[in-house]
Amino acid sequence: MPTPKTLKVPCSGCTLCEMCIPMEFSTEEIEKLDELVTTRCKVKRSAALYSSGDAFTGLYVIRTGFFKTCLVMEDGRTQVTGFQMAGEVLGLDGIVNSHHSCDAVALEDAEVCLLPFDRIEELGREIPALQHHVHRLLSREIVREHGIMLLLGSMSAKERLATFLLNLVERLHTRGFSKSELILRMTRAEIGSYLGLKLETVSRTFSRFVREGIVEVHQRHLRIRNPDGLRYIVNSPADDEL
Amino acid sequence: MPTPKTLKVPCSGCTLCEMCIPMEFSTEEIEKLDELVTTRCKVKRSAALYSSGDAFTGLYVIRTGFFKTCLVMEDGRTQVTGFQMAGEVLGLDGIVNSHHSCDAVALEDAEVCLLPFDRIEELGREIPALQHHVHRLLSREIVREHGIMLLLGSMSAKERLATFLLNLVERLHTRGFSKSELILRMTRAEIGSYLGLKLETVSRTFSRFVREGIVEVHQRHLRIRNPDGLRYIVNSPADDEL
DNA sequence: CGACACCTTGAAGAGGTTCAAGAAATGTGG
DNA sequence: CCACATTTCTTGAACCTCTTCAAGGTGTCG
Numbered sequence: 001m002p003t004p005k006t007l008k009v010p011c012s013g014c015t016l017c018e019m020c021i022p023m024e025f026s027t028e029e030i031e032k033l034d035e036l037v038t039t040r041c042k043v044k045r046s047a048a049l050y051s052s053g054d055a056f057t058g059l060y061v062i063r064t065g066f067f068k069t070c071l072v073m074e075d076g077r078t079q080v081t082g083f084q085m086a087g088e089v090l091g092l093d094g095i096v097n098s099h100h101s102c103d104a105v106a107l108e109d110a111e112v113c114l115l116p117f118d119r120i121e122e123l124g125r126e127i128p129a130l131q132h133h134v135h136r137l138l139s140r141e142i143v144r145e146h147g148i149m150l151l152l153g154s155m156s157a158k159e160r161l162a163t164f165l166l167n168l169v170e171r172l173h174t175r176g177f178s179k180s181e182l183i184l185r186m187t188r189a190e191i192g193s194y195l196g197l198k199l200e201t202v203s204r205t206f207s208r209f210v211r212e213g214i215v216e217v218h219q220r221h222l223r224i225r226n227p228d229g230l231r232y233i234v235n236s237p238a239d240d241e242l
Numbered sequence: 243m244p245t246p247k248t249l250k251v252p253c254s255g256c257t258l259c260e261m262c263i264p265m266e267f268s269t270e271e272i273e274k275l276d277e278l279v280t281t282r283c284k285v286k287r288s289a290a291l292y293s294s295g296d297a298f299t300g301l302y303v304i305r306t307g308f309f310k311t312c313l314v315m316e317d318g319r320t321q322v323t324g325f326q327m328a329g330e331v332l333g334l335d336g337i338v339n340s341h342h343s344c345d346a347v348a349l350e351d352a353e354v355c356l357l358p359f360d361r362i363e364e365l366g367r368e369i370p371a372l373q374h375h376v377h378r379l380l381s382r383e384i385v386r387e388h389g390i391m392l393l394l395g396s397m398s399a400k401e402r403l404a405t406f407l408l409n410l411v412e413r414l415h416t417r418g419f420s421k422s423e424l425i426l427r428m429t430r431a432e433i434g435s436y437l438g439l440k441l442e443t444v445s446r447t448f449s450r451f452v453r454e455g456i457v458e459v460h461q462r463h464l465r466i467r468n469p470d471g472l473r474y475i476v477n478s479p480a481d482d483e484l
Numbered sequence: 485c486g487a488c489a490c491c492t493t494g495a496a497g498a499g500g501t502t503c504a505a506g507a508a509a510t511g512t513g514g
Numbered sequence: 515c516c517a518c519a520t521t522t523c524t525t526g527a528a529c530c531t532c533t534t535c536a537a538g539g540t541g542t543c544g
Binding site: 071073074075077078079081092093094095096097101102121124125126128131132134135136138139140141142143145146147148149150152153154193194195196235236 | 313315316317319320321323334335336337338343344363366367368370373374376377378380381382383384385387388389390391392394395396435436437438477478
């Protein structure tokens with residue numbers, strides 16, 4: 001369970017963009033938006049921000065840290081449905097039934113802002129730009145998941161992992177990190193679950209990429225040597241071997 | 243391309259529930275909602291209601307007919323991302339970028355209502371219940387897709403097909419159709435694409451279900467003889483053979 | 485330093501795919 | 515309304531990718 005802190009955080013100063021300050025607001029509106037964020041929480045590594053069944057209170061914007069969301073079946077099988085990093089939003093699944101339908105777990109110590117959803121709706125009625133922003137946020141998530149369905153439904157292991165790495169490094173890059181180096185915050189098993197593969201297959205596919213000179217892998221430290229190699233893999237249905 | 247008809251349709255009389263009239267509205271509000279639906283379109287079998295790249299104008303509520311939505315990769319591979327029937331909503335993918343990111347194709351002659359999205363947002367600001375309804379609609383789609391990720395990521399062919407059939411028959415049942423008989427509106431290849439399987443695998447799995455006495459299959463006419471058999475398959479990770 | 489979690493790699497195996505052929509249904513045009 | 519073309523569905527056999535099982539290596543943290 002997260003540690004709630006009723007700490008006033010001026011959003012106006014926060015550089016995170018996905019949710020909070022999508023620019024096209026007047027200063028008056030920004031003042032209102034600052035009111036939106038009432039609570040900041042710290043979440044320890046491997047702790048759940050929320051779990052399936054928990055009452056839905058609002059959306060969480062990640063300030064720092066890295067999360068995974070996952071579903072757990074009765075028989076214990078789990079499916080990782082996404083990895084989220086700073087600036088991204090958690091909790092959209094809870095809106096329909098006022099209860100969460102998946103778990104959000106921190107993969108490293110994290111800090112999130114809670115945006116009570118009824119406040120979001122209230123403000124959305126006053127600020128059309130915010131309203132539309134929320135709609136886009138939800139729609140973006142739908143489109144993202146379409147992409148994952150494509151990945152899970154029609155891609156080989158190589159393609160899946162290549163797609164995953166490209167997506168990850170791109171998102172990190174927009175946050176100011178390197179285009180070629182990254183640290184995986186998740187285990188092979190978690191990557192595998194997300195990609196519909198077993199951890200051994202993930203490991204083997206990494207090894208293969210290393211052999212082909214596409215990446216360097218040292219545990220969780222990755223270095224992409226040939227990004228075009230990855231892109232080529234994604235776009236080649238029948239991938240000719242070396 | 244659909245055939246637009248500027249036909250006034252009183253939504254108040256329409257029994258479709260998912261989008262249009264979620265009860266908790268005043269008569270005054272319902273009058274406003276009636277204004278929402280400006281256009282009704284007919285879509286011929288195998289015609290696209292919209293295609294990837296088309297400008298997004300609004301959401302479509304299916305009055306009659308049956309649709310599939312699908313993504314097409316550059317290399318031609320396609321992924322069916324969903325099947326939609328009367329009362330369900332199409333077009334949510336278009337909100338983010340004001341352009342659609344997938345194709346919606348009618349699997350039989352269909353009729354849809356267009357709800358211009360800017361009007362939805364306007365009205366949403368006036369009617370909180372509508373606003374919340376839209377949010378739930380989007381969130382529901384996200385949760386639905388989580389379920390498909392689980393299916394594609396961690397289920398066997400048998401489990402996938404059983405899950406698919408149970409879901410389909412349940413949705414039909416809420417629309418007043420039989421709990422045990424249904425007509426598949428889509429081909430084996432389309433089912434396969436949706437489930438991340440090849441059409442041969444779908445066909446073989448059907449045959450297997452028939453052999454086990456779980457269903458009767460005559461082309462696209464299905465009869466579920468043992469729904470618990472299907473449910474059992476879904477909930478048994480290592481499924482013991484006959 | 486030892487315990488534990490995580491990662492890699494090999495060998496055998498299974499589930500699903502691919503290729504191919506034929507049967508059944510559907511639609512079209514004469 | 516029938517014959518033909520086309521699409522869709524089923525089934526078999528060989529193959530391949532990914533999984534499973536197993537063992538050993540590496541890194542980390544108390």
